[in-house]
Amino acid sequence: MQSVSQVHFEQRRVILRNFSGCGLMFVLIFCGMYQAKRNILDVQAAQDCGDSLQTSASVLKPLAPAEDLRPSFDGTHLLYSAPGKQGAAWQVWERTADGSEARQITHCAADCMQAEYLPGDQIVYTAKNTGGAWGASSIFVSRLDGSDAHPITFGPGNFQVLRVLHNGRILLAANAPLTMTGKTKAQRALYQIRPDGSGLYRLPQPVAQRYAQDAQPSTSTTSVGLLPSPAVTHAAPLLYPSILHLELKTGRMLCLNATQTMDTASGRLAGSIAQVRVLALERDGNERTLGSVPVEQDGSFYMTVPADKPVRFELLNKQGAVVHEQKSWIWTRPGEDRGCAGCHENPAVAPENHWPLALKRLDTPMLVGATTALTQKDGKE
Secondary structure, rough: OOOHHHHHHHHHHHHHOOOHHHHHHHHHHHHHHHHHHHHHHHHHHHHHHHHHHHOOOEEEEEEEOOEEEEEOOOOOEEEEEEEEEOOOOEEEEEEEEOOOEEOOOOOOOEEEEEEEEOOOOOEEEEEEOOOOOOOOOEEEEEEOOOOOOOOOOOOOOOEEEEOOOOOEEEEEEEEEOOOOOOOOOOOOEEEEEEEOOOOOOEEOOHHHHHHHHHHOOOOOOOOEEEOOOOOOOOOOOOOOOOOOOOOEEEEEEOOOOOOOOOOOOOOOOOOOOOEEEEEEEEOOOOOOEEEEEHHHHHHEEEEEEEOOOOOOEEOOOOOOOEEOOOOEEEEEOOOOEEEEOOOOOOOOOOOOOOOOOOHHOOOOOOOOOOOOHHHHHHOOO
């Protein structure tokens, strides 16, 4: 169950996380110091969520062939995956507990599965991609009636929904690193993301190992599926308020110290870093250089990038040679401020309490692959 301190932290983070560099810097440090405690709370949340969904065979009723069974918070309805009415792609369905009504929610061109209820009459589900280089599957959110369906992941990774946690975040499985299939040897890892697609975060390995035991999706694949009875209820997750500005076309990225990394024994990159080059991944699989920004002496940089487009970074020395490169493709949502402590840094380590030079020197982030007009509402100055 979520503690009072965690609820207060979530509310405080929303208030503090404004669109100024000062606010973002404070939140990066504050979130980093809180991370160890949050990880412990998140594990407990996954355990609580798993416990709440345990059902007994004595209270189950027959259902047509189905997978990914998920009861509603009040136990009166059930989400499940089954073939569409035409028997083609799998779709997300909802059925009443007494079996009197069943309706198809999604109408995807390819398979849509692994749906979970969200607060506010929404659902989140895994959608198979029909083509392009952005992986085999993405995560979508829609209303309960199937309207307003939109992606919340952008780029490769083969994302899959595992569970909606009590803290309001969504637990995902995806490749690590987040790369195109076949480009880099990848393993599966656990991530968290907010329902609006912001704040994608890979769980540290010790936490992920404990999650794996308690938060695996429960799936039934039988000729006769199972429908939980109305008696199966569980607490609704925390409603996570979005602070995105969907009318904007860009997001901001702040790195505190690009020399920090887990890829070396010392935890830091050798040599000097002069610039960071930003690459974008197009849907046809081609990489495009968006531009570059200077890296300050303390390793910090601050930039604005196009929203909802996968990007990655290459660190360059003064001669323009690549010193280190990011493997994963990441993104920002419209109006999102996203920060990192380093370049593939240890996510379990809090950043130093240091004010980065990039924020001292720059009143606004440097534009990369975006014009000033794209940062304004409705694309206007």
